[in-house]
Amino acid sequence: MHSSQTTSMPDSRPSPFHPAALLRHRLAWPVITLLLLLAVNTAFNPGFLHIEWRDGHFYGSLIDILNRAAPLVLVSLGMTMVIATRGIDISVGATVAIAAAVAAWLIGGSVSATESRFPLPVAILGALGVALLCGLWNGVLVARVGMQPIIATLILMVAGRGIAQLITDGQIITIYYTPYFFMGGGYLAGLPFSLFVAGAVFAVLYLAVTRTALGLFIQAVGVNPTAARVAGVQAGRLILAAYVFCGVCAGIAGLLISSNVKSADGNNAGQLMELDAILAVTLGGTALTGGRFSLAGSVIGALIIQTLTYAIYSLGVPPEVNLVVKAVVVFVVMLLQSPEFRAQAGLLVRRPAARRALP
Amino acid sequence: MDPILQAPATAATAAAAAPAPVLELAGIRKQFAGVPVLQDVQLRLYPGEIHALMGQNGAGKSTLIKVLTGVLKASGGEMRLAGQPVWPDSPLAAQRLGISTVYQEVNLCPNLSVAENIFAGRYPRHGLAQGWRIDGARMQQRAHELVARIGLDIDVTCLLSDYPVAVQQLVAIARALSIDARVLILDEPTSSLDDDEVRKLFEVLRRLRAEGLSIVFVSHFLNQVYAVSDRITVLRNGTWVGEWLAADLGPQALIAAMLGRELAAQATHAPAPQDAAASQAPALLQAEGLGQAGQLQPLDLQIRPGEVVGLAGLLGAGRTELARLLFGLEQPDRGMLRIDGRAVAFANPMDAIRQGLALCPEERKTDGIVAELSVRENIALALQARMGVGRFLSRPEQAALAERYVQLLGIKTASIETPIGLLSGGNQQKAILARWLATEPRLLILDEPTRGIDVAAKQEIMDQILRLARSGMAVLFISSEMSEVVRVAHRIVVLRDRRKVGELPAGSSEDAIYALIADHEHA
């Protein structure tokens, strides 16, 4: 009987803090990228890392980035779950707009700073409820009807903007109700409240994924749905849940955004957010083919994108370049992840003899 | 008398006396990463004959076919077509040589018309041979002639998907013929056909044979092989066992040739004693007239706690289909299933797992391992699935579970965190077995659990199973290794061609099983 060598030899393995081992860590490259971006920002803007206490809270570029990144972090977390199950959700931008519109409508267009058509909790819950319905819609189409995720979510993407516009009657609803502003613009213990919201969702998700069987099941479904099913995993329910969660995250993001800018714009809210989210998830190390995912990676990916946007602004580069740079980055990452491309690229650097020998 | 057993092979015996073989393979060798898959295999095909290629799973049939059709390149040996040495290096090259294949899964485009499928990639064109305008009328006419040649009278402008699988298969044959084939290879052509359709197909084959075409017929249905073939070549474990005229090789001898008579190696443990108490216990599982159209004929089955029931049969007999029905992966459309006397209907595996069933599947790569996850996660998966999302096996608990089974089954892995995809096939199999043992099932269905495992490990696994049976777990043991089945089973259920043909008690010999499969009366 052969015994396995599992628990035995701690000394022969290299220390986990050895540089080589660190670099191989999944989060290594995302973290390095983020640090590089921060360095670039500091180089061009010496006051970048400066944080001071002003008006009862922390103040500085870093705080700003964190505040603006919170919605993207939320959407990226939701997107991570969907992508892990081999799916995709391109309707999150529309869901963000819908949630913002619902909240604004529930608060009402009154110009008074203290008057709201419905109590604030109702407005928040209403918006989140509608966002949940959006996610449920997507989930049913994918998990029960069996549509391809990109087509299924395309439908909400097309119709969703219209729905948001309908709710806001085609206007940009300005919100005057002050308690609403706390979510996206308020501070708690000196730090932006939105940070706590994103942090809370991250914490809940992290616990759910590591302290329950969710993480294991989702990864199993993403890597090999057939084997997971034979093992008794309820794939259909999981996939549905992933889309619902993604919808809710988009809803929270919508609340944060509209709270921050004090308005709900059915047309522009969440515009192109799905692309940013997919990019963040990819940068964070989760493969688009599903399976293993990294929540921390997605968070770092979202931060990278936000820092990148900030860097572009501070460099005085026109906003259109932002789009180009983002696209190029996504592209390069995909290329590097593609085995065919690596094979082709490898052929180019290998010696001619070796090139001939390969089939 | 089976109506399919009709035209004898006499017509072809004359052809056997004809001079040169149209296709000759000699000394074929093939290795995959140093592991020999084919060793010194030969095949001779004469004009105007139907030649059956037979062997169990892993015998090397599909590898040989792949070599013949240019999908794989042999590591050694030679191939002659009408006396000329050839080496097709791609399916296209094989086609150009006149070797045409019809695969088990109809490999055509369902969204195109019949005519377009027949001429895919070689459309008749207007004007120049290299022109790009398809001559639709001419294509349809030629397609119509081709399908007529095999006795099919259909509208060739309809989409392929409009027709049932049987017709699609005939279209595939028409396509194969359209390239002036000299050799036609049919790989399991009758798997999805009913008796009527099989009969029609065989008429077509006989007609083609009369025209001088050579046909290689790969199938595991004994009746069909005897109905239509002139010669039979048997492979086993990658080696050539022999070539016979079908008339000279009886079914029992054929089975023996395919399965071999390996004596049970190192039988250091005595066969499982019949647990007297178990045979009186009420049945744990009862299948009454359980069947699924096209997959399994209705059958009855009983399994008691502590019983090891062997399920014997050739490849394609329906054993895996039965396992899937019992486990809820497929739903029966006839009959009933009872657990502890209560009628149940499993909509999915989870229902079966909750009743205490477990299935260790045959195809570990597609149905078993979750390749990127670690050994620990794979072992814990089924147990965790049963416990649900809320009650969680913490990581140390998972690790302890995994360690226990790694020790118990001797799984060779660098660590329990190693991705299971990196383990060797045999160790993966052990890990999947561990996954199901961890759920402590009342009935464990094992589908080919010892495939790809070395002899010593096989022994360990079988002993482990016997131990579990003695402690009250029921086992449904599916294996192609008759010796194993005979050694451990308290009862042997025999399947053939998707129906149950009988049951044998413990202590029956392998001969008895072969006889039952060969449909002979045996004392």
Added chain:
Amino acid sequence: MTSTPSPSSTAAEASAGPARAARSPLDHARHHLREYGMLITLVAIMGFFQYMTDGTLMEPLNLTNLLLQNSYIVIMALGMLLVIVAGHIDLSVGSVSGFIGALAAVLMVQYQWHFVPATLVCLLCGGVIGGLQGWFVAFSRIPSFIVTLAGMLVFKGLALALLAGQSVGPFPESFQRLSSGFIPDFFNMQGLKVTSLLLGVAVAAALVVAGIRARANRVRHGVQVEPAAFFVARNAVFATLMVYFSYLLASYKGLPNVLIVMALLVVLFDFVASRTTIGRRIYAMGGNEKAAKLSGIKTERLSFYAFVNMGVLAALAGLVFAARLNTATPKAGLGFELDVIAACFIGGASASGGVGKVMGAVIGAFIMGVMNNGMSILGIGIDYQQVIKGVVLLAAVLVDVYHKNKA
């Protein structure tokens, strides 16, 4: 499908002679239900809105506008259909068309190029862009929606950069005529552009004659033909409608130039898709890539070509759109891809590839166009229009899923 004859095993019957009885009209209808269904839906929707708008829909002015408004969608749908049939998708077409429009503006307005070389350069550019994306999809095997998503962002940004954030125009008049011009009239009759009418009649006649000849050819070869009643009815209806619409258009300003361009392209692509080797190979590839490869079809190359084609058509659409607005704006092309993709799916394309007809995509585009137009006339807000668009798309995809599950 119960209407098709089951195979008989008597060879004698089959070899006796090629003449086959035409199918009964009911069988034929059931068989081609989906195709006819699309056409009937379009006619029904047109009729519905015609009624609801008290006849405004079919007024010559509105009809002309309808054509002009949807021309670029139809042009792009032709390319998108082939891409979808090949099993891919292209999300960048909106941005690419906007970028090419910007390029055209810069060349013609800022650098004073003549419109012919400028157009050619723009089309070439579109082809190169398509080729670039096609390369990564076909040969590096990166999922098409990622490549084209990236493309969408890149060209949106490049268009902004090229225009420096402003609108550039107006275009030289010769270029404007592409979108807002009409075919010349050689008879100066009052109130009716006779040339256009005659052209319409001529084309209708030509189509009927071609149809008759094709049918005769098939009958000669003993090939299945549709029942005579159907044939006559279909051609009669078609010809009548054509003449009628030509008349309507002739009552306004005649046939728009862009309609001629569209018509030529539709005929070309319908032909390529259904009658040429390259077209059928794309369908084969979409239906079963493995089988196609085994038949010697070079699937990677076909994917590549499909994207190059898409690029050129997107460029053309960009030119048409810019010419219509007479300026190139940074917002040009926004959301086009969704309309184009929706048109293809409404027209019967399948998300898994291999299924879809060029005429279907065109009809799908017009269904959406008529709905947009009709709803605008009725004063229905654009938001509702978006929602309804989504619902129609949903219905189309559900039909596709239902068909797939039935099989």
